[in-house]
Amino acid sequence: MNPEQEPVAPLSWDETLESLRRVAAAFEIGDAAAAEAYRLRFLSKKGEVTRLFEAFRALSGPEKKSVGQALNALRTEVEERWKEASAGTAQAAAASGATAPAAAPQLPAPVWGRGSRHPLSLTRRLMLDFFGELGFRWSEGPEIVDDWHNFGALHFEADHPARDMQDTFFVNLDPVYLLRTHTSSVQVKEMMKGLLPLRTVSPGRVYRNETVSARSHMQFHQVEGLYIDRDVSFADLKKVLYDFAIHLFGPDVQIRFRPSYFPFTEPSAEMDVTCFLCSGQGCNVCKHSGWVEILGCGMVDPQVLENCGIDSEVYSGYAFGIGIERLTMLRHRIPDIRLFYENDVRFVKQFGV
Ligand SMILES: [Zn+2]
Numbered sequence: 001m002n003p004e005q006e007p008v009a010p011l012s013w014d015e016t017l018e019s020l021r022r023v024a025a026a027f028e029i030g031d032a033a034a035a036e037a038y039r040l041r042f043l044s045k046k047g048e049v050t051r052l053f054e055a056f057r058a059l060s061g062p063e064k065k066s067v068g069q070a071l072n073a074l075r076t077e078v079e080e081r082w083k084e085a086s087a088g089t090a091q092a093a094a095a096s097g098a099t100a101p102a103a104a105p106q107l108p109a110p111v112w113g114r115g116s117r118h119p120l121s122l123t124r125r126l127m128l129d130f131f132g133e134l135g136f137r138w139s140e141g142p143e144i145v146d147d148w149h150n151f152g153a154l155h156f157e158a159d160h161p162a163r164d165m166q167d168t169f170f171v172n173l174d175p176v177y178l179l180r181t182h183t184s185s186v187q188v189k190e191m192m193k194g195l196l197p198l199r200t201v202s203p204g205r206v207y208r209n210e211t212v213s214a215r216s217h218m219q220f221h222q223v224e225g226l227y228i229d230r231d232v233s234f235a236d237l238k239k240v241l242y243d244f245a246i247h248l249f250g251p252d253v254q255i256r257f258r259p260s261y262f263p264f265t266e267p268s269a270e271m272d273v274t275c276f277l278c279s280g281q282g283c284n285v286c287k288h289s290g291w292v293e294i295l296g297c298g299m300v301d302p303q304v305l306e307n308c309g310i311d312s313e314v315y316s317g318y319a320f321g322i323g324i325e326r327l328t329m330l331r332h333r334i335p336d337i338r339l340f341y342e343n344d345v346r347f348v349k350q351f352g353v
Helices: 013-026 032-042 048-056 062-096 119-133 184-192 234-249 302-307 324-332 337-341 345-351
Strands: 144-146 170-173 176-179 198-207 219-229 255-262 265-274 291-300 316-323
Touching (some): 013 032, 013 062, 032 048, 032 062, 048 062, 119 234, 119 345, 184 316, 219 234, 234 316, 255 291, 265 316, 291 324
Antiparallel strands (some): 144 176, 198 219, 219 316, 265 291
């Protein structure tokens, strides 16, 4: 201690309590963090009020009684202010939404529903599983393609209606790039690799410039199949598609082929199956014919093989194209194709995992 300095007399209990009362009253409590700082400084185990109680235990006699009463009064005062301030800051936080109340760890965790596969994915898997077992390899390609891969190689005449702007989304006109109108563009790519025999299925999204309605959409999904080898015949095609129909609709299904036209197959056909709802008796779904169309198919036009560098004198092949949406709508009696793209979980959850 500096000898020249007046020795400072220790504060009396009254002075100590009054000093602490002022300090506590002057402490600003503006938010929850300040309220917590206030509690730590004055009321916690090592807080200033608590420490005074420890010192108070050393007192005795009449002083102990009066100091005890004053100390209790101070503690009550400090505690009240803290409680009021805490309630006020919590209300303010709740009103402003700034700070969410801390999660209570004993509450049960929110229940997350199990996810389910999209019905289109389920149908696609069903189809690819079947063709995969027959040795068909999965192939994919870009959704934006040039004119050659989508039309030219596939023997679309220059004036074929499918080339019309009404049916195709063109991305660029010179040179021509477009959103593929079928996954046959992938088959062209596979054929041009020259690896024979070729047995492949090409699933994917395709685009047509059509008005969106319950029955048609400007985007949908296909699985197209292609088999090229020596001595491939229409009988091979019929056998594979018959087995496919049984795989999808059960052993009692019957099939029929109707002559049709596609630029890239000759001969071409559309395949119907007996209506699985009325078993051929006639209903709304089959328009009372007893049959529903499920795919288009045919023998690959020799000109298409030649366009892709395959000797059509040696090789022949068949091809088929199946709309995944159409097949899914038929199998599950879905009345509107737009339901597939609305992401309504109530719809999607109905089809299993
Ligand atoms: Zn029917």
